[in-house]
């Protein structure tokens with residue numbers, strides 16, 4: 001009868017609606033499901049033989065939220081015709097309102113994860129019972145893609161549990177386990193898995209109430225609401241300050257959520273839902289939500305599912321992995337690989353160094369044990385998979401070896417040859433180099449077609465990205481199977497072509513250099529740092545240079561100079577780095593001093609001596625201009641990477657920029673950033689900046705032609 005819902009009525013007049021989107025692994029909100037639900041509700045409402053209804057799901061999870069892949073049209077509509085978008089966005093909200101006011105009691109039997117619109121369906125039911133399923137979570141994560149819960153979530157959750165406990169759930173988009181949802185009062189009952197439908201049925205038979213508490217006379221929001229209520233007023237005051245601190249007003253969604261809750265909880269439900277829909281439509285029309293959905297959800301999911309993996313290559317399931325070098329990176333790679341079930345041979349020059357590398361996993365697992373995140377048996381099994389060694393023979397049988405020894409060509413060449421001597425012919429050899437071109441390193445290999453770059457980020461266990469680097473001779477099959485490994489360790493891959501600094505290190509370096517160049521121009525260093533953070537960068541360019549050390553920047557510059565000879569062009573800010581490393585002996589945080597001082601008894605401080613070395617210019621730029629300069633130079637360098645074929649897809653550029661070096665997520669990434677500004681305007685602004693700051697801002701002919709054609713990087 002319905003495509004996405006199974007409708008069954010029993011002898012006692014209880015209808016069970018079982019959600020089941022046949023062609024999907026998980027239930028999501030689709031236009032078809034929305035239509036089916038609306039019709040099912042009308043049928044229940046109009047059938048005198050029906051006493052009430054249970055809503056549950058045929059899948060492991062209940063319903064995972066809206067199908068964001070289908071949001072493109074809605075974003076476009078909101079920009080072009082806001083009233084039409086409002087009507088569309090509101091339709092689902094009205095269906096749920098109809099459900100809760102139709103006179104028949106509805107009970108949600110939440111058998112698994114219920115997120116976003118999934119939880120909103122449950123909140124609109126008169127009764128909720130959740131199964132205590134091990135992996136199930138409940139939450140309203142819309143904020144993470146720049147949206148708000150637009151089907152009553154911002155109104156029903158505060159009315160159910162109070163404003164104060166509901167705000168963090170919506171502002172941070174955090175999930176809670178069923179037991180916690182029970183404690184918070186989001187669900188009425190938590191039962192053992194498999195018992196939820198019976199429990200919902202029991203309620204319908206014994207004590208059904210088809211009126212929501214908020215529709216009863218005299219209802220008050222628990223804990224109070226409104227500007228005149230002292231507790232609620234304080235909650236909003238603190239909330240607004242926290243949102244400003246955490247988002248620096250780059251994200252409109254948390255502000256819209258607060259406003260929707262504030263305004264909505266002092267009026268009746270029907271008006272409240274209108275308010276919510278208006279804020280929701282406003283977010284749909286804002287480029288931030290469109291950008292976040294595109295990059296953080298749709299394209300990231302595509303990358304995680306290896307949408308562009310070369311086809312027709314057998315999948316490689318790495319059983320035994322070799323890692324050369326058990327330092328910071330090797331230790332982290334060992335941990336994530338052992339976690340993914342692989343046997344890991346962790347090789348270093350001494351057994352002490354190899355053991356120390358394994359020690360990193362011991363520490364992380366001990367922490368996880370402490371927090372109750374895994375069992376002792378599981379932790380022991382993971383640790384037992386890591387075999388520290390100094391013996392190359394132990395690498396025999398590895399399908400993949402990742403080299404993470406010192407950043408030195410000779411050492412890398414030597415370990416490549418020694419490992420290959422014991423490896424099977426078809427084993428893949430990967431280098432985790434951060435700066436040395438892969439094609440050059442592959443010269444040390446007997447089979448360069450099986451040689452590839454796998455560039456991890458530090459700390460490996462936390463950073464989600466792996467840059468897969470294709471050398472001149474790397475075979476398609478090697479790319480495909482390296483991608484299989486990245487997916488197995490649950491990281492997000494981007495594929496880039498070989499070039500100095502590849503993609504992420506190259507553009508990251510451009511960002512830090514621009515900040516450092518400003519210092520030399522006499523821009524106030526505190527202004528540089530704060531403007532970067534206000535633009536949404538996680539750390540200012542000077543602080544992050546201290547973190548990776550100025551010494552590293554200096555070494556990379558020296559190496560590049562040696563490699564390029566006469567063709568070498570010094571980077572902006574290079575003279576500053578040289579001065580700090582060679583003359584001032586301030587090499588970075590690890591050495592106790594760099595652009596900042598690191599007092600033992602307090603937080604870091606910008607080095608007071610900076611003003612003597614680089615006196616402040618009389619005229620200072622405004623913070624907005626400093627931020628713009630820092631973001632534009634990164635976006636412009638990304639276009640050069642695209643022009644040169646270092647990256648071949650705009651989505652890789654976006655994903656790499658956010659997950660690789662922390663380009664502000666609200667922009668959707670470096671190329672989405674340009675699209676939001678408009679490519680024509682971006683090019684014009686770059687030309688203006690080139691006149692002020694030098695030719696590094698000059699757009700290429702390729703980019704100018706693209707701008708002339710008005711060709712954006714993304715079609716939506």
Ligand code: NAD
Nearest residue numbers: 325326327328329348349404405406407432433434456458
């Ligand atoms: P590290 O100094 O912490 O570790 C290097 C390890 O390699 C040491 O334990 C050392 O004993 C070992 N080693 C040296 N020569 C060896 C040999 N001949 N055989 C076996 N082991 C040997 O360095 P790291 O930060 O882990 O970096 C390793 C590689 O990863 C470098 O190429 C670096 O450029 C790259 N990388 C580093 C980062 C980062 O943030 N640190 C990020 C991405 C890539």
